[in-house]
Amino acid sequence: xxxxxxxxxxxxxxxxxxxxxxxxxxxxxxxxxxxxxxxxxxxxxxxxxxxxxxxxxxxxxxxxxxxxxxxxxxxxxxxxxxxxxxxxxxxxxxxxxxxxxxxxxxxxxxxxxxxxxxxxxxxxxxxxxxxxxxxxxxxxxxxxxxxxxxxxx
Numbered sequence: 001x002x003x004x005x006x007x008x009x010x011x012x013x014x015x016x017x018x019x020x021x022x023x024x025x026x027x028x029x030x031x032x033x034x035x036x037x038x039x040x041x042x043x044x045x046x047x048x049x050x051x052x053x054x055x056x057x058x059x060x061x062x063x064x065x066x067x068x069x070x071x072x073x074x075x076x077x078x079x080x081x082x083x084x085x086x087x088x089x090x091x092x093x094x095x096x097x098x099x100x101x102x103x104x105x106x107x108x109x110x111x112x113x114x115x116x117x118x119x120x121x122x123x124x125x126x127x128x129x130x131x132x133x134x135x136x137x138x139x140x141x142x143x144x145x146x147x148x149x150x151x152x153x
Contacts, residue, residue, distance in 0.1 A: 012054045013147040014046065015067065015130055017140035020060040022101045025069060028058065028122045035097035035118045038141060039087070039111035046141045047115050050076050056119060057147055059130070061140065066127040071119040079114040087111055128152065 016036060018024035027033035036056070038046055050073055058069040079090065091098065091109035094116055100108065108114070129152040135142050144150045 012049070012051065013144050014050065014054060014056050015142040015144055015147075015150070016056050016058050017061040018058050019101075019104060020062040022104055025058065025060055027099050028069060028071065028119070029124070031122070033097070033099040034120075035094060035116055037091065037094075037098055037100070037108045037114065037116055039091075039108045039114040041112050043113050045139060045143060046117070047078055047113055049143050050115065050117055052076060055147070056117070057125075057144075065129055067130060068124060068127045069122060070125050071122040073117055074120040075116075075118040077114075077116040079116075081112050082114070083112075084110045087114060090114055090116075 018028070024033060040047075052073055052075060054073045056071050056073060057067045058071070059065070059067045079087075082090070088109045091100070091105060091114070095105075097118065098104075098116075130142075130144075130150045131152050132142070132150075134150075142150075
């Protein structure tokens with residue numbers, strides 16, 4: 001008897017806050033930036049929860065509060081625990097895709113765990129607000145499963 005294993009991969013949607021001062025929104029649109037980074041001293045969101053073909057909905061971290069851009073995850077890299085030099089070198093080696101300002105580099109490089117998310121198909125969308133009530137621990141990354149569940153018209 002032959003056993004066949006099938007794995008259902010569920011596409012997930014995420015709301016991702018962009019650094020408005022660093023003009024990440026504009027950099028994604030003009031394709032000078034093709035990768036998103038998140039890092040921390042421990043494994044925290046989005047570590048391990050982002051997959052290829054997930055959809056990212058982008059919102060600037062200013063008072064505007066509107067999702068205006070979306071993209072699709074092309075590749076994801078979740079680092080193992082790193083020492084500071086390894087972490088800095090990883091960020092440096094991806095700077096051409098990350099397009100980080102000095103301030104952003106300081107924020108993200110050097111942490112023990114890094115998530116690198118390469119994106120494609122970046123496009124403007126009709127702006128909408130999101131309902132954040134179910135996200136008491138507000139962060140710059142919200143795994144929302146289905147964007148329709150948090151859209152406010």
